[in-house]
Amino acid sequence: MNSIVKIENVSHRFGNVLALDNLSLEIPAGCVFALLGENGAGKSTTIKSIIGDLRPMSGSVTVLGAPACPSTPELRRRIGYIPEVPALYDWMTVEEIGWFTAGFYPPGFTERYLTLTNDFSLAAKQKIKHLSKGGRAKVALALTLAHEPELLVLDEPTSGLDTLVRRRFLESMIDIASSGRTVLLSSHQIPEVERVADYVAIIHHGKLQICGSLEQLKAQHERWVVSFEQVPAAFPAVVGEIILHEGQGTRRQQLLIRNPGPDSLWQVRDHAGVAEVEVHVPSLEDLFVAYIKQENSMATANDRAVNQEVQS
């Protein structure tokens, strides 16, 4: 795989909080890569380490073949970054901020910027402080895209945007990726991300839970909804890694299984008391929830074990 970003064994700590815990990740070129996780999972820290805004305590981050930190002007010229709250000069107009930013990039920036703002239906003479949140996001995106970065990093780019704008925004990511550039985005909008992402990584408590192409991840996992004729005494044994197993009422249970065995489904169906087994291809949200819950339950179990040891 031709990796455009390579994160190797990166750890970082803010005080007592371990923000990144031996994280290793590779982002292939020419794709839309989604970084998913809860609040405080470590997404923004990962992004900051990629754009060179943060030097991790251990491990290495390589971006476009060069160390991410310290970030050189040459490297920054090849990276586009939009933070969750785009930093823009409110007092400038849409046109002025384009002219201002163009000063730092090779010729052609302004033309591309104006084309993009035109596409986004932004008025050139409008001051940025008078723009809506979506309008500001569009300006930030236009500024970032206008210099045609090889790597586009978006931290929660769609938060606060309305549905139409958000959808259009994310679709534009596909266009960018199709032109050979790489998009790294973090988001809470998992259904939206699912529509555009080629690759997905789920981070929880600074650890990488899963990472791979969305297609591959979906192929690896199955979501079963098992209905029982009566309240089951025990669930039949299943071959495969059960990521999530939870009840949906008294007679209905849901499983998310990774790499289920070829006969597993039949074994469950043939099990006494099982009325029906529905097999679904899990959505990205299913995967996300399953892995987060799995991690949380494991953490809880570990805590219990530790407590028992302490008590004994």
Add this chain to the structure above:
Amino acid sequence: MSRIMAMLTPSWRVLIWKEMRQLRGAVFTAAVAGLLLFLWMFIPYGEFSQWTSMIRESLVFWFLGIFALVGFLFAVELFAGENERGTVGLLKNLPIKPQRYALGKLGVGLVSLLAAMLVVYAILWFQHTFLVRIEHKPKFSLVLSLSLAIVPAVWVFLITSVAAAWTRNMLATGLIALPVSALILLWLPKALFGILFWANSESTFWKSLGESFFFAPLTDGLWFAPAPNLNKNGWIISTGAWMWNIAGWAVCVWLVSLRAERWISPSVGTRHLAKTADEITSKNKIAKLPQAQWKSLFWLAARQGYGVWVWLLVSALSLPLLLPTVLQTSKLGMFAPFYYNVIVLSVLMAIGSGSIFGNEQASQRLSYYQQHSVSGRKFWWSRMTLWLGIILVAVGATILIHFLLLLTAFPSFDVKKMISSENDYNVLGMQWLFRRLGEFFWLAIVLLAVGQFCSLVFRRAITAVCISAMLGLILSFWAISIALRGESLAWSLLPWGLLLLFTGWYVAPKWLNGTWSLRWRVLTVTALSIAFLIQFSVFASKRRYEFASPPTPEVVRKRMDAVSPEFLKDFQMALLYDDGERPENQDESGDTPLHQLGWGAVDTVNDRWSTHKDAVLAYLSKNRDTIERLKTALSAIDQRIDWPDEGPPSFWSALVLNQINALDWEAQRLLAEGELKESLDCMLLQTKLFPMLSPTTSTYVFERFVARMIHWAEHPDQTAELVSEAINWSYFEPAILESSRLRFGTPSAWYSFVQKDESWTWHKNANENALLKFLDFENDRRHRFVLQETSHALPGYLGLEKSGILALRGSWIPFVYHFSTKSADSWELADKERTNWRNNSFQELKKHRLLNTVLWGYLNTRLYLQSQFLQTGRFTEIDNHQRSQHQNMFYWLNLTRYDDNYYPLGDSFEIEYPPVSSLKIIDSEIRPAKQGETVPTIPWATIPPDTPYQLLPFPQRELRAQDLLGREQQAWYGLIDYRLRPNRPIETSEGAVDKAADELDNSNLVSPPDAGTKTEESADKDQ
């Protein structure tokens, strides 16, 4: 401009464009307006047109402060503002090195500073008559002052830039940059002017300027000087307090700027800006706010860093007081601590009160309060109450610090005595201090009102802080000027105190409820601005006649009408009373606190005062029949001025300054009414109070005094009789005597006094001949008198070893040289010599200057030793200061002679005379004269006969000695004086000796002064 822009690369071009746009005209305009406002307000107060040195010294100081503030604001706006607005992320992601945008910001900031200065130049140059009356040379000095002020401004700008880059918010930036800048700025001018001085030794201007900043502080004792008077406990207390202060400040900065920011004050810091209102409020645990508003609001306010503010205020306020305590206990300037306190108070109040509401808006918590229907008044009063508490703590701490200062800095300060004695000057001084602190408290409340009002009116915290800081400074200095006039601050500041109520009852609820429309905001601000301008215009117009020249009788009457009669009465009582005794027909009911203080003033300055009460009362009751009687009375007053070595405390200095100011006004009032003698009496009386001031203040007052007198001399049509009287009374001599004898005045003050033809250009333009005649510098005796008396200051400077040598080179030596090389034939010749020296042969004449200095200092010391010995028969009664004077002199002479390392002018110079080695011989030869003994040839006759130097007379000292010693001792002293007087031929002195001896015989007194030391019998025995 466009051509320059075209020469730049695109990235530079856009960076500069952005910074210039971002700095905005408002900040720039505020800078220019602030500068002009300060000029307009304070130069009239400072009598700009009369005090040329004010332009060179004080004005530089003002500009320095103002420009530093402007530089600070520029840097905050450019750097910390970028952080706080969150736009620094955009810059950091641009594909350029960070140094480039930092440089861009610096460049634009500096250019803006320069541009602001140029605008002020232009206005002053073409429209200066609107602001000040400036003659040609002072105008040039003004421009230079402004130019010099740009240096510290740039320095502050750079410091603030660094602080802003390091911290994340404006508050932390200010907390770091302001104290660091202040500390550095104390030293920067010294280094700068020191360098300029050395590089431009020939230049009068640079010399004067260099001295002012580089050397004058040596005598001020404010910046660096040894602390000889601290005992062990004093050192422990002072050093402990100092360390506490520094550590406290460092901790506060750390807490506010770094990790503990969230913990200490959630209202500050950009990291909170991105949070939603709900997130922040949940962290603050104020979910129950509506149910228990008062409690929650107090809790919230306390959590928002008010504890830190208490510490900051106390630390900041105590800082200037502790600095001199540790570094120099002896001579606390009155102005420095008070000014620093006021500046710190106004700035911190502005930042604190300005940011507290501004941050609520910025951090979006305002909506939370609105959602929960928090009462605006409750919200505001909860904070106000806490702030008042903070002010109380700060005032209490300041009192405590002053108290510690007294304990540590003044060995004579006795707590038990202070408690037991009502008349002790410390008690009275403390009363004065409490009164001042009461006003200080009131001023703090007013500043708080202004700051909070601004923070509620203006949306951005930085705007609120800047405007409230500017208003706070103006109010503060205005308050100082009111206080210096001896008037109460309370009524003057009352309208601004009402602003507090207006803010609490009207603005705060409107603000919190979001119902204060833009239109009403603009209207309110406009109305208040007009009120502000009207009040200050009235104030300024009152002060502007200070520089009206000449003062017409109408103006003087107007001025006097403005002076509180109560104050004048108090002042006169203060001078009249002693030891708690009241004059007849004055009952206790008429006493005021100042009366009480006046008794203390009279009582405690010197115990001998009471013995001269009658003479002074006679003087003050205007029952003056003869000049002699007046002189006697003044001489009696003169005896009151023996302060101990530690010098007057600052509060005392302030009190005396009030009295001097009142005397000055009284003098002008009397002049306007044609009471010339009485007017001159008032002027003379001022001189008696000078030594009770701190050195800096006395310099300031003395310059005004001299300028006034010369001003009168220039208008003989108005004051011919006065001038005539002044000359007859040898007016200047006692003034100079008092000044020099008490080590008062800085080298530059003396220098400017002597360099009258340069420094007092406007006088020269008016009437040079009248001036020269008045000064009577063609009278050789007077020249020498001046020279002799000012040479008293010499050993004090020499005592500072190398620094003293620098000081000598700086100013005093040319003065000495001028007179000592003068052939006494004509003024023109001396002037020519001086011009030659200055223009053509400075290097050559260096040695003469040094030589002369050494010689005169040496002679003066020797005279002193002789007179001491002859009076007392021993040297044991030399007090510490005097002892250190002559010891330092010996020390320095020896070093000069034997150690080339201490000699500043190079190895090639050789001292031929004075005969240093003969000094001890001289000492050993001095002995009391005996009856009938022919006066021997005095040792200084060993000076080569071709030397132009002569021993100098002591005409004024003779008068003092008569008053001091009594009749029999006068006779003895007369003998001494006769023997020492060089301008009478030695050969003809026998008659006088006989006469003195006859007097002694006739009085049946055979002992010399210091009765018991020597008797006639013992003298005969010796013989």
